[in-house]
């Protein structure tokens with residue numbers, strides 16, 4: 001049977017999700033670098049007075065990279081739980097999860113270039 005809706009439980013789930021972000025920033029050094037980059041990009045966006053559509057692109061990229069970082073770290077944690085021994089399938093899962101972050105970061109980089117390069121040049 002489905003559970004009754006409870007605001008208290010929804011709030012608790014939200015707290016667990018915030019804890020996930022806290023763990024990411026505490027344990028994943030790459031995420032800290034990405035956070036600094038995101039802050040820099042937002043400040044640059046304010047400086048260059050980005051248009052609404054440019055903000056949408058920038059914020060989507062920032063969210064995309066962090067979401068991929070979170071999923072990558074979750075997969076890494078589960079893989080480490082499964083075994084500390086060397087397994088081809090663990091390598092495959094970890095490398096593909098890391099590739100997801102790389103793809104997101106590359107897309108964000110290209111979008112950043114498309115938006116900021118013309119403003120920097122002119």
Ligand SMILES: Nc1ncnc2c1ncn2[C@@H]1O[C@H](COP(=O)(O)OP(=O)(O)OP(=O)(O)O)[C@@H](O)[C@H]1O
Pocket residue numbers: 083084085086087088090091092094095098
């Ligand atoms: N249990 C395992 N079995 C097989 N391959 C593994 C295992 N653990 C890690 N690897 C692989 O070893 C390499 C290094 O993994 P590791 O997690 O140490 O590096 P990393 O991704 O640089 O770490 P981080 O991003 O947390 O600094 C990766 O290719 C990963 O897929």
